Amino acid sequence: MKKCRRCSKPATLHITEIRKGEVQQLHLCEVCAQKYLAQGNPDSEDSSPDMNVEELEASDELACPHCGITFRQFRSQGRLGCPHDYEVFETELNQLLENIHDGAQHCGKVPLQTGEANQDHFRLIKLRSELQVAVKDEAYEKAAALRDEIQQIESRIRTQTTA
Amino acid sequence: MDLDSLAQHCGEWLRGTGPDSDIVMSSRIRLARNLSEFPFPNRADDAAKLEIETLLSERMMALSQRQKLNYIRVSDLNALDRQFLVERQLISRELSESAGPRGVGISDAEDISVMINEEDHVRMQVIHSGFALDDCWAEINRVDDLLEQEISFAFDERLGYLTACPTNVGTGIRVSVMLHLPGLVLTKDIQKVFQALQKLRLAVRGLYGEGSQAMGDFYQISNQVTLGRSEEDLIKTIKEVIPSILKYERRARESLLRESREGLHDQIARAFGILSSAQTITTEETLHLLSSVRMGINLGLLDELQIPAINELLILTQPAHLQKVRKKPLESADRNIARASLLRQRLTAREHEKN
Ligand SMILES: [Zn+2]
Ligand SMILES: [Zn+2]
Numbered sequence: 316m317k318k319c320r321r322c323s324k325p326a327t328l329h330i331t332e333i334r335k336g337e338v339q340q341l342h343l344c345e346v347c348a349q350k351y352l353a354q355g356n357p358d359s360e361d362s363s364p365d366m367n368v369e370e371l372e373a374s375d376e377l378a379c380p381h382c383g384i385t386f387r388q389f390r391s392q393g394r395l396g397c398p399h400d401y402e403v404f405e406t407e408l409n410q411l412l413e414n415i416h417d418g419a420q421h422c423g424k425v426p427l428q429t430g431e432a433n434q435d436h437f438r439l440i441k442l443r444s445e446l447q448v449a450v451k452d453e454a455y456e457k458a459a460a461l462r463d464e465i466q467q468i469e470s471r472i473r474t475q476t477t478a
Numbered sequence: 479m480d481l482d483s484l485a486q487h488c489g490e491w492l493r494g495t496g497p498d499s500d501i502v503m504s505s506r507i508r509l510a511r512n513l514s515e516f517p518f519p520n521r522a523d524d525a526a527k528l529e530i531e532t533l534l535s536e537r538m539m540a541l542s543q544r545q546k547l548n549y550i551r552v553s554d555l556n557a558l559d560r561q562f563l564v565e566r567q568l569i570s571r572e573l574s575e576s577a578g579p580r581g582v583g584i585s586d587a588e589d590i591s592v593m594i595n596e597e598d599h600v601r602m603q604v605i606h607s608g609f610a611l612d613d614c615w616a617e618i619n620r621v622d623d624l625l626e627q628e629i630s631f632a633f634d635e636r637l638g639y640l641t642a643c644p645t646n647v648g649t650g651i652r653v654s655v656m657l658h659l660p661g662l663v664l665t666k667d668i669q670k671v672f673q674a675l676q677k678l679r680l681a682v683r684g685l686y687g688e689g690s691q692a693m694g695d696f697y698q699i700s701n702q703v704t705l706g707r708s709e710e711d712l713i714k715t716i717k718e719v720i721p722s723i724l725k726y727e728r729r730a731r732e733s734l735l736r737e738s739r740e741g742l743h744d745q746i747a748r749a750f751g752i753l754s755s756a757q758t759i760t761t762e763e764t765l766h767l768l769s770s771v772r773m774g775i776n777l778g779l780l781d782e783l784q785i786p787a788i789n790e791l792l793i794l795t796q797p798a799h800l801q802k803v804r805k806k807p808l809e810s811a812d813r814n815i816a817r818a819s820l821l822r823q824r825l826t827a828r829e830h831e832k833n
Binding site: 381382383384392393394395396397398401402408411412415416417418419420421422423424425426427441444445448 | 512514516518520521597619622626627631633634635636637638639640643644645647648649651702703704705706707708709711
């Protein structure tokens with residue numbers, strides 16, 4: 316998880332700015348972000364964060380049509396309102412998820428009810444991540460077995476899509 | 479399930495057997511799951527919570543042929559009974575203290591518990607004695623498969639199982655082991671262990687989980703990452719790091735024995751002396767002294783006692799357990815007296831048996 320650039324707390328806010336023609340990412344914790352918005356630039360080079368304030372406020376007011384939670388409410392309590400929020404706040408949550416987890420692609424268990432085609436899809440994701448680990452651990456025999464299994468599933472998917 | 483009869487003994491996970499159970503108290507795996515068309519419990523009103531609870535508890539009961547779970551409506555219990563279930567690690571403090579319709583399904587052996595309307599709609603856990611994560615995973619995976627035949631959980635192709643808190647999304651898994659590390663606390667090397675674990679992105683907590691101070695040298699180690707890695711992979715990370723901590727703890731104990739055998743033996747014998755003769759004693763002091771005694775048994779310095787008896791006392795001396803056994807509410811001062819009495823009875827009875 317990224318640290319706040321002004322203190323050591325985990326960064327929960329990620330502000331993208333265009334400054335002097337360059338895109339910059341600012342990672343701040345809630346407290347520092349509020350100070351930043353109140354005072355302007357933390358590095359006090361120039362002070363035109365107005366656009367960011369608007370953007371930030373816009374996403375803060377974003378509300379889920381299913382449960383009514385706003386992004387601001389989520390930020391203050393740390394819990395979402397319903398499963399649809401992952402879709403509604405997708406852009407806002409993405410950076411947070413990548414910071415606290417290992418990327419943002421699930422590669423674990425899949426419900427049995429998901430259907431066979433999807434099962435294959437997830438099995439592939441999982442096997443590929445296992446292959447990476449095996450190569451890293453220099454477990455070549457295991458890696459070879461995994462690669463065979465991956466190719467098998469890939470060819471099965473190919474025949475399914477051409478059929 | 480009759481709570482009063484439970485109070486007389488302990489769950490199977492405390493029996494003190496299983497691999498490396500001298501240091502690993504217990505292994506636990508929990509999974510978080512949700513229904514897709516309901517708000518998460520923190521945003522659901524009582525009517526919605528009741529609907530969720532009814533639906534889930536009915537589906538859970540439908541499994542009884544393949545996995546018997548005794549359902550307890552936690553919202554119908556008084557504060558003492560709720561605390562009692564927290565002390566047995568069958569429900570979380572959050573479930574105990576929250577409001578509205580909620581409950582838990584518990585297996586006869588108390589190794590499986592399925593909470594309804596905790597932070598997520600479903601929180602299921604399996605807890606086993608000793609270092610037994612593979613067993614825990616096999617069992618919780620089976621329970622999850624069974625529930626899944628009855629319930630369709632909120633799942634997204636990219637983000638996996640959707641949870642109320644983004645820190646649990648993906649696998650929804652928390653893999654944890656409870657370690658007893660008195661040696662490393664005494665040699666003051668425990669901080670180094672914490673730092674090494676933090677680098678692996680593993681969390682360390684005290685005996686009662688989130689936000690509590692470590693008491694009696696018991697520490698819980700668990701994963702933080704839940705998305706982007708498979709369940710097996712996350713279990714493997716913990717399985718690989720525990721043996722080195724065990725080795726480190728055993729080495730600390732050996733060096734304490736080598737360098738100050740009399741000092742260590744004295745500390746342990748005094749701990750036993752206080753526990754078996756005190757007339758009033760707090761929970762904190764009890765935990766602290768039982769920790770010493772537990773290490774003493776493992777080092778062969780106290781041979782008249784058994785580990786399971788000590789594990790059991792760790793739970794039976796907790797406030798709600800004392801009151802359940804006495805069958806009446808007790809003020810703090812009276813609990814300290816009841817606790818001392820229970821300890822004297824349990825610790826000296828064993829000596830008499832032997833003589
Ligand atoms: Zn900060
Ligand atoms: Zn929502």
